[in-house]
Amino acid sequence: MTTPIVGTGVGTISTGTPFVRPGLFQPYGPREVLGIEPEVPLTQPAGARVVTAAAARLGHRLDRAQARAAMGWVKQQDYRSGRAVVDDRVFAGDLDGLRAATTEGSR
Structure with a gap:
């Protein structure tokens, strides 16, 4: 699954240096050679950068505190x-709740 040459994991990056410097x-390049758009699955070892990127893909901007909270949620959700892998729809629901809690807390 995680071998970048064959399998369903082609073009996926989940965390760490492969996320920051996939080359x-x-x-x-999966896009250039195979026409496969790279994906960033949201998994338990995902760090703040990956969580922030996944949130951005879903239309959410996270500050540092929100990224840490979302990262903790991802780890708990996986468990x-x-x-x-956390489903994007489930993560989007958590992000909506996180945004609402942040808005409520700032009032």
């Missing part, structure tokens, strides 16, 4: 659900 870990 170091991918032998070729509770028993699934390795």
Whole structure:
């Protein structure tokens, strides 16, 4: 799954240096060579950068505190659900709740 040459993981990056500098870990660009758009699945080891990127993909801008809160939620969600990847719709719902809590807290 995580081998960048074959399998369903082609073009996926989940955390760390591969996220920041994918060229170091991918032998070729999935977009250029295969026409596959790179994906960033939201997984338990995801750091703040990955969580922030996933939120941006869903139309949310996170500050540092929100990114940390969302990262904690992702880690708990993976554990509770028993699934390795958090579904975008579920994450979007959490982000909506996070935004509402932030708005309520600033009043």
